[in-house]
Amino acid sequence: MSYDKVEVPEDGEAITLADEETGELDVPENPIIPIIHGDGIGTDVGPAAQQVLDAAAEATGRSIAWMRVYAGASARDKYGENLPEDTVSAIREHRVAIKGPLTTPVGSGFRSLNVALRKTLDAYANVRPTYYLDGVPSPVKAPEKMDMVIFRENTEDVYAGIEWEAGTDEVETVRAFVEDEMGVDDVIHDGPVGIGIKPITEFGSKRLIREAFDYALENDRDSVTLVHKGNIMKFTEAAFRDWGYELAEEEYGDELITEDELWDEHDGDQPEGTVVVKDRIADNMLQQVLTRTDEYDVIATMNLNGDYFSDAAGAQIGGLGIAPGINRGHGRALAEPVHGSAPKYAGEDKVNPTAMILSGREMLDYLGWKDAADLVRDAVEETISSGKVTYDLHRQIDGGEKLATSEFADAIVENIEKLS
Ligand code: NAD
Secondary structure, three states: OOOOOOOOOOOOEOOEEEEOOOOEEEOOOOEEEEEEOOOOOHHHHHHHHHHHHHHHHHHOOOOOEEEEOOOOHHHHHHHOOOOOHHHHHHHHHHOEEEEOOOOOOOOOOOOOHHHHHHHHOOOOEEEEEEEOOOOOOOOOOOHHHOEEEEEEEOOOHHHHOOEEOOOOHHHHHHHHHHHHHOOOOOOOOOOOOOEEOOOOOHHHHHHHHHHHHHHHHHOOOOEEEEEEOOOOOOOOHHHHHHHHHHHHHHHHHHHEEEHHHHHHHHOOOOOOOOEEEEEEEHHHHHHHHHHOHHHOOEEEEOHHHHHHHHHHHHHHOOOOOOOOOEEEOOOOEEEOOOOOOOHHHOOOOOOOOHHHHHHHHHHHHHHOOHHHHHHHHHHHHHHHHOOEEOHHHHOOOOOOEEOOHHHHHHHHHHHHHHHO
């Protein structure tokens, strides 16, 4: 494919789909990987992540041929548009990419570029690994108990964008339909109303939960917890739970066991190689994540619950500067940190690039480069636990050495060289 607004690196090869059915990729040793540095602090954390990921690739005998693509402010400056078609096509064609944060204006202006990108790639699973790194200051007593991977559904729920504004003809049409055709009386108060629709499909639920089950089995995890509010929302959130158990039975046989089976048939002694499937009500789960942290492992949940839950869990292990993420679809992935563009710190070479670097680590893992991924994690942990940190962590610890974004990236690269 040729592009006007993207330069294709000459020293790399494209990642291709090896198996249409499973989504498995064929990854060369020098893959072309599109990168969006992003808006605001993206200009600081983007290059820092690139430097660290290059070092990890090199230390494991590989290389990354970066393909700079543009979105947000950088695309407006260069091409006068927010999201050039070439950016989307390059990411689609090359299958695995990484992006920094993009600014979204509240209430007006253009719709979120992040949402647009995830939608175009049909990246239906937002995966947020939430684990503790030694040395990171935390607001809880035992942050090391946290080691969860949260799978948040990315395309449905009240986030699907099916909603109508108060005072419009459309919303009154929906109100009339609900009241007159569906017979829902005395629920919607008189006067202006905004209405949204919450679609939860069997297809969307099962493909998300399948990703979580497969991940748990491949990575020797103990359990997958389906988090829902099915006691109140019976036909959406309870359906998600039911489809999860149905999928476990239909496709996984003895590899997956329910919590009841664990106790009734195995006296609580989990057989080797199995994953326990359990479910919890969302509000209870927000307590349990604090009080019984180490009883939870892989989590699968819908869009809104997942948004709240992953930020709450992320706070326990050090918050926004640390929390990584990756959006995964069928043979496609887009890694991105959880944090936004924090415009007031943009270009100051000050903020913490850990979240972007660890998102890159998830990307390496998705490529199947587990050795390089582990090296990144170990080098980041080694750097932070030796007291070398950026300002956000430095102000929360005693002593330590306050480093700029670029100096912190240099220190991680040094540790990669030492550890490899
Ligand atoms: P934000 O994450 O940008 O910043 C909130 C605060 O968190 C910052 O002021 C800063 O104190 C801290 N912070 C964030 N990242 C940090 C880092 N790497 N190191 C140190 N401290 C860090 O959230 P916001 O202010 O609500 O959003 C700003 C913009 O970012 C908005 O336009 C929003 O829409 C966008 N946003 C984008 C994404 C994305 O691209 N995926 C995600 C969230 C927000």
